[in-house]
């Protein structure tokens with residue numbers, strides 16, 4: 523048969539759409555696998571032992587982590603192959619052996635004072651939050667909020683009653699902050715000249731501490747719900763005040779709010 527006369531059934535664009543649609547069905551696996559790789563300590567291990575260019579085999583990874591299960595290297599290989607195919611890790615083939623190292627995106631999930639998305643991933647992939655998504659159709663049909671419908675109250679009140687989730691929530695908000703707040707502080711001039719700033723819904727003070735460190739003449743008020751404020755570390759120019767911003771807010775030259783959204787809808 524003369525292949526030059528073969529008719530294309532689909533266009534290249536349609537082929538891409540088909541692959542993208544199929545990929546969507548398995549996308550859930552990506553943050554789930556990444557979360558497990560973080561929790562197992564694989565991402566930190568690759569940063570520590572693998573360095574910028576060195577790579578480790580699944581067997582070496584299992585040995586470093588002290589995992590005795592003989593099937594673990596096989597499972598780790600499957601996990602890391604998925605993460606490599608989504609550019610989280612690098613992967614090199616040596617014969618039939620795959621070696622893995624940090625990749626373009628995984629550096630943002632390494633534990634670091636300079637900021638990490640790992641705790642945010644841990645929070646957003648928490649069973650309590652994931653479970654709420656199953657109520658989306660119900661919320662569309664009968665109203666209410668996703669989290670409220672599944673858990674009887676909003677995420678903020680719920681965290682106040684569940685200390686473990688409260689910690690996961692606060693860490694999830696705190697840990698990525700330096701990744702973008704330091705960039706904002708390099709160019710934003712709006713804090714200059716002010717004497718006081720109140721961070722409303724400021725979490726455990728992650729943004730405010732960076733702002734105060736950058737502006738030594740500024741004094742700050744960290745304002746959040748009492749169960750959040752009790753875990754906020756001290757800063758010499760920061761007052762920590764527990765309260766409800768829907769009822770009252772402190773007075774200050776600047777009222778700062780970041781990632782605050784309050785809604786009774788999903």
Ligand SMILES: C[S@@+](CC[C@H](N)C(=O)[O-])C[C@H]1O[C@@H](n2cnc3c(N)ncnc32)[C@H](O)[C@@H]1O
Nearest residue numbers: 678695723724725746747765766767768780781
């Ligand atoms: C998504 S977090 C953002 C934290 C911080 N602003 C940041 O950018 O990382 C929302 C914060 O708002 C706080 N919050 C929610 N409702 C509040 C209320 N009624 N009064 C005070 N704080 C509230 C939560 O406790 C939480 O710390």
